[in-house]
Amino acid sequence: MIIVHHLENSRSQRLLWLLEELKLDYEIKRYERAKDMSAPDSLRKVHPLGKSPILEEGEVTWVESGAILEHLAEAHARFGRPESVDEARRFTQFLHYAEGSLLPPMFVLLVVMKLGILGLPARKPMKRRIEEHLDYVEHELEGRTWFADERLTIADMMMSFPLEAAQARGLLGEARPNIEAWLKRCHERPAYQRALERGGDYAYAG
Template structure:
């Protein structure tokens, strides 16, 4: 699915720019990172897991807001995020797409850190929200974005989509009113997966109206040192700011 672009963009990094790892650190992971996109979650997750990595930067076309063709040289889909690991399973290199699949892979690579809680119900919540982010919330948000760009009739269609979005946001609010994190008492990859749709919803779909538990959750993730480190390394990401 195409990433939801923000309303404005800035910065100067170009496709294929590489940020080198810290001196003395051997990086086995490369993140092909598109500005203002889902791939910001992968940087955050790598920071939380303290796994060394490099970043290759790509910029959206300023007119279409699509990813540049250079990404197709890495993977046929040409979508970000793309993760390369020169030390994949059995020591073989791998190239992996889809944010959820990448998150699950990194949990395994890190020995289960940020994985599901030990209790069965928490593990089910973890699995549900890991897939709910892209399977349910993002399609509704994307439908509103696409519709709103079509004059008149599109704007009317966008208004019809908003009630569907509100159903999702109200459900999320109920869940976060019961616990600090989506799976239980500690942060997990499920929270990282949910960050992008909820940040996009705050920017575009009125999330902040009457949903204090969700806003508090956003404040918690934005205050984490790993989140801030990922922002500093990843560059332009407008969704981290309230609209």
Template sequence: MITVHHLENSRSQRVLWLLEELGLDYAVERYARDPKTLLAPPELRAVHPLGKSPVITDGDVVVAESGAIVEYLTDRCGGALVPAPSTPEHRRYTYWLHYAEGSAMPPLLLKLVFSRLAPGSPVLLRPMVKAIAGGVTQKFVDPQLRRHAAYWEDELAARPWFCGDSFCAADIQMSFPLEAFAARGTGAGPRITDWLARIHARPAYARALERGGPYAYA
């Protein structure tokens, strides 16, 4: 039996959604974030040395990292939700599968980190920290996010899904960056908004929310 070690309000929600799309049986082991640090609890280290989510277990097999989990689960289903090999769609699939974490998530994480620096700093230093964090966000992070968002808009203007005419596992992988971007009020365009509406309307997405519980990706 596949077990998803599911950290609340995290990227592991994508794994639940993928499992629902694939029709695989699975169990959910839930973990709550530390209310002060918002970090994963130490119990996750018993599953994987880094103590992070997403991570799944399948018997004696332990798989961590979103992209690796997507590949493991789609391979387990004979390549379901993966475009045919040696096609333009498959090349785009490989790209978006890795782009989601390698390129899209870093500026989003930076924005989150810088937004929390000032509130967590000593009172006397708070104005200076706020000014520095705000300057970095305005001059570096936000321009990067706008560039990525424009890229997504252009790609979704060329095709309905990230890899082509059909929904695939790379769209699941891309969901968290686009959801986080839109939730933080950074100016999602009409094609991003439409794409998000279409993934949220998928029955498997709704079933994953029921299994995973409340999901705040902001």
């Protein structure tokens, strides 16, 4: 049996999406965030880092969304690495880019905004940095349906959380039609809708 330790309004929504696309049986243990947005201590009983998602598969416990998604895509031979060299490169790149490059400045901006007046000098430079990323992503989606292939892959699933968060936080602005259209395509998928129903309220789904 697969168990997903799912923190509300979190990256973990991507895992539910993949599980629904794969039509796998799974159980969800849902956790609510504290006022400061942190995960409850009970998640540390499952894994010392206490971060979500956590996937339990029999005796094995998996953490890191990218690793979990890669593992499931490989195990079920779906939504994984495309065959062509160029598409495979894009697949690996965006799989890692979501957590490795796009989310960190967005997280820093969140912290900077919480600092109030103390964070004021950092707001503009952080926003500019994020703009650069969003311009790049917008350009990479030009003329494409999905990030790495003509079909949906886990690279798209990984990219969904940062781009949903950017949309929800008003960071996309007016000039990002490719990102907006891509988000719409993701959200229209029946498996995405089922994942939303299973996961409960999710603040970032447009």
